[in-house]
Amino acid sequence: MASHKKKMTVTQLTLIVAVNMMGSGVIMLPANMAQVGAISLLSWAITAVGSMAIAYGFAQAGVFDREAGGMPAYAKEAHGRSGSFMVSYLYYISLAIANVAIAISAVSYLSPFFPWLNSTPFATMIGALGLIWLTTVANFGGPNITGKISAVTIWGVIIPVAGLSLIGWFWFSADRFAAAWNPQGLSLIEGLGSSITLTLWAFLGMESAAQNAGAVENPRKNVPLACMLGTVGAAVIYILSTTVIMGIVPNAELANSTAPFGLVYTQMFNSTIGSIIMACAALSCTGSLLGWQFTIAQSGKLAADAGMFPGFLGKVNSMDAPIIGMILIGIVQSVFAFSTASSSLTEQFSVLVDLSVVTNVIPYIMALSGLMVMMRKEKVTSKVFLRNSIIVAVAVVYSIYAIYASGAGAVVNAILIMMFGYLIYGFMAPRFETKAATQKADVKKTGEAT
Template sequence: MADASKKMSLVGLTTLVTVNMMGSGIILLPTNMAQLGAVSLLSWVFTAIGSMAIAYCLAQCGVFCTRSGGLSAYTEEAHAKSGFFLCSYLYFLSLAIANVAVAISAVGYMTAFVPWLGSGAIPLCVGTIGLIWLTTIANFGGPKITGKIGAFTVWGVIIPVAGLSIFGWYWFRPEVLMAAWNPNQLPISEAISKAIPLTLWAFLGMESAAQATDAVENPRRNVPLACLFGTLGAAVVYVLSTTVIQGIIPNAELAKSSAPFALVYGSLFGPGVGSVVMALAVMACVGSLLGWQFTLAQTAKMTADQDLFLKLFGKVNAMNAPVIGMTVCALLQTVMALSTISPDAAAQFGRLVSLAAVTNLIPYITALTGLLVIMHKAGVGPAVYTRNMVVLLVAVGYSLYALHACGLEAVMGGTLVLAIGYLLYGFLGQKFTDSASTLKPPAPLSNNGSNATR
């Protein structure tokens, strides 16, 4: 048994959860939310509550189900082997889509240093694909190098965003926020719904907390608390930063920016500081993309190890990096970048975020329903069962609402890839069928043409 003194504390795990979520999720959000108006800030209330409920339930899954596989393993508890495959398949696609969106965020901030990248659809696409391949190749060195780089670069976004959340209020002007409140004159319910995919995007990755159970002191207590506190901490920073920025920069200017945080720092402290923030944001996005590229490849490897993905995804090099799988993932993301090509980084980002949210929400829902079976197997007491059930209903309710809010196009796209997933599993399912339980031939017909016996 590992020395308890070497395990992670509640404070350490909470910090880890917050850092994992923040990454690059906030980088382009102010621009997309400004296009809806400051009224979109109300969606943070629903997303923060829903995300904390999801994070808590996934943490409970991790506490009572110690199998490897994360979301897919929890799903299999309730939905058998096909559930494992479909959850992994959709989560894999959601990560691939999200990685393209992160690459677009980085390129949006890079335009200040390389203006050509922002001169049209082709340059933006070239920059995005180039960044995808750069971070893929950088991962060939294995997880140790990836972890060290990611732990350092993530602070490039956390420091300026958290700093603005605290000190930006000195320059905040309520009249600027009110002028930006609802420029499109949308009904409040519609504005909130349209912003849900954007705010949910910022919380994707909260499921990572449950993966650290083995390295945490008193995991049954600290993992759920770290999920809640970490998600709440990220929510506070998100709400404060996106609110204060809409009270500093006029809405029309903010809605057109490809680098909103650099814009606000530049307007407050001069273009030199704005350039530094841009450089930090690019660094953070590249580091975040580096980590998520590895997570994407590891998700494929884990599924291949279960004989549910092609074997090539499971092959690793001497540095324990699934190089072939990473290359295939990069090719897939290249196709995604080409298929969503747009001259407007924010518009392309918004479409990808909605689709990523849909393909992530379905695995959330299937994993959450697995908690019911997991608790039954673990024999939890009535108090724990009731508490978790209430939180579970909140989590699933929010997830269903968020699916609806992602819009017809994104939900249709998610439904199509889910249907394709069922077809793919049809070819794989025979591997997991017990030959002794195959269907028996029908009984012979009697003289009167029926199967009835005398």
């Protein structure tokens, strides 16, 4: 009973999904999209459909999965142990990359309060490292503590973003929005694909429910529910908030802003309100980083429990927190922070986002393709099989397009990361063969005894 009480409820897991998606992606999104123009909002049309298809696929996989093993377990159904390992490995790396980008976003919102954070690239890096290790240590309290903290930090997003979605229309100017529509003269096709990477970055986190399956009560019921609820809620808020802000703040001013939501509230009310909003946004970034730190540690634990990662990553303390794994990923993130340090924070953030998207989406494709095998094992009706297969096909085609839209540099770097993963798997594969042979011998011996 004691361990059961430490598990997250469906509400806490939904909040983890929402925080992971909204905590950092949306607060810088308007400024990044304004660099293209309001035509970049067309990317939401593709991303919203694709992301909902991905979320639905994960929700269905959560229903049929008997291991509560998340994406690696789904991929194993279709691609075997090597596929399961590659999903665990790439997802692990992608979260490490994403966490550095999130920490940089948090520092950008904190810099108006602490100007030294933005004085030099080194100072920014120190600030990002401080947040990475602060949220790492905060997760030592286990999944229940993380869920409770996330329930508080989510308001750092809900207050400024959802509030703007509701009341911002009173300041909305159709003429200002029209002037910001297409400053670069893009075609309709270019406009549709202009911000695919950014909008998908905002949706990354929809799989958090599946990855935290082992830490939630009644995962077969609650994982799909949390996955869909978190994604739908985020989609509505994203589209409304990014649309209304482009009709309030002049496009050139918005594109150069490092704190777009603080800027819009300053224009709507005054600088004091703007500063409060910036503080809320910084809180949300920290909460997002906290949720991602927990998710990546839990992913490492799931992989270790399945024999894919070293066993020490699966060891937990009395609060059910994999501390060793958390410390290790903190070190990995610190390495990424040092290796990507740049005089241009925008360029550094863009490189991290593109690479994170590619290394995140490849596991999506591998995991979703496992749903076909799972449905066959469950002997679902032909109607259910056809419906789910069509939706998964949409999700995978969108994912492939997102990889293409991320750019050649991100794709090449992701392939290099994958090749190192295959090298690592080559060293681990003999252990899997030995384990399988031992299990086969045990079965044979048991049969002879009976």
